[in-house]
Amino acid sequence: MEGSFRDRGAAKVSRDERTVTVHVPLTFRRKGGRKVVISPTGELQRPARARYIDDALLRSLVQAFEWKRMLDEGECVSVSELAGATKLNHSFVSRVLRLTLLAPDVVEAILDGSQGTLVQRQAFLRGLPHRWAEQLP
Incomplete structure (x- = not known):
């Protein structure tokens, strides 16, 4: 052979x-x-660091940017109207919308799964630092 x-x-x-x-x-x-x-x-x-896609965080991020688009394009004129249209609590909608304020690097890390397991949806929904540099884990 x-x-x-x-x-x-x-x-x-x-x-x-x-x-x-x-x-x-x-x-x-x-x-x-x-x-x-x-x-x-x-x-x-050493193997490359494993990717971890957090489905709940990813869905919330997508939802936040969709809701922001709806507000920007005038489909809903306020967060209260958006909450009514989605049949969700006003407070919850407001917290999810905060995800649109994430640093671009953080958003990219969430999308490609390299954010690590320490970055969790609940932590983001509780509050975010205003400065992008402080958002990075």
Whole structure:
């Protein structure tokens, strides 16, 4: 089988060019009950930080920007009218609308799931610092 491949650098391609074989010099070891990757230099390779999408926070953020659009375009002229139209409590609508005041970096982190588990919806609904720099965890 080895003779049926042509060498193209680190990858070998079969004569019919339907199969590619790549050799990656890695070692897998168990550490603390988990498998870890050891690089060719012997260094432990840490996995990229896992993304955590907080569905409740994401839905609230989307809802807040939708409600802001409705207010900006005049579909509802006040938060009270918006609360009536959505059949929700005025206080709740006001708190959710505060999410539109989040720093752009925080909004982006929530959207791509890199905000971490310490950023939670309830904390944002209780209140936000006015300065964007103070909003970052």
